[in-house]
Amino acid sequence: MSRPLRADARRNRAKILAAAEQVFAEGGPEASTEEVARRAGVAAGTVFRHFPTKADLLRALMKDLLEQVTADAAELATSGDPATGLFEFFGRLVRRTAANRTVVGLLAVPLSGPITSLADVVAELLRRAQEAGAVRLEVRPDEVMALLESTCQGALSGAWTDDLRDRTLEIIFFGLRAHRPLPHPGTGWAES
Template sequence: MAPYEPATAGRSLRADARRNRTRILESAEAVFAAKGPAASTEEIARRAGVGVGTVFRHFPTKEALLQAIIGELAAQLAGDTESLARHGDPATGFFTFFSRLVERSSRTKTVVDLLAEADTAVTVVKPVHLLRRSIEDLLANAQRAGTVREDVRTPEVIALLAGICQATLYTGGDPELRDRTLAIVFDGLRPDRDAPSR
């Protein structure tokens, strides 16, 4: 998904417009997480340090803003995951990615819920495909490093991620519970050192 960039009259304004857009998205995610549906455009603009008009120039409707938050999140996750797969520690990159994704899911619950209420499709197809490829790379790296069982495949990883992200939302995003749950899942993904060799 290509990031939305508003039209600008001069080339020198484009960097400022991109910075404003980034600040608006970061602020909106935080305000929606804290206030839920009651979040106002004025609060988002104030937190971002821009005028309300600037918010509306980038995102004419609340739905457009919510979709952009999800799209930006998916693109960031895809980029982070690809970077971990290429440059991270093969033994730990898979677990780092898994933890980050679960942690981020609890911060975007309100945004996803609001989009669902509005019956709005979240179009993040390209970043999700990129994410899947990077998951496959991270999993293969971890298996070569001997930190993930050889019989684990990408569909199982995606199913576990979906289940734990949903559970994290259901339990209110309690960090201690999330970490304990991840520890149990990670223990199950690691090779059994006591198992007889085949």
């Protein structure tokens, strides 16, 4: 592929991505490329040199985001408490999304590679949670992904308070959970 970028070029790429994250987080994917350039302190042309197309920029952004998220999940998948890892991750992602409209782009811009690995890590989190007896055995990875996606979208609606978001998540978690003696005198489970 393209050989290693010059130092300043790499720096610019980073500045642009950082600016883009802000800009698209605020304005969603409709935000203008020019605004990204402005916020990055470069000229429009520079943005297009690095990302020939607005879609490319969005894709790159989402790849980054996914990598972070995936790394986060991967850590939970190896070091955390298996019983809570999935829920913890789910909650984190939804909260993050609420502050970052970029993710809407996930709908518009077709992703290819990395998303797979997110799915992989989520699958791992799920497996562990099931092994730990925290999640019903018949829940499948694609269902978790679907719930994740939905809830992230919902979190963008702007009308969600933190409280509503947490209560809503609780219902979904309840739906995922294996209910041994079926408690719910009080929903009785902690959320970090």
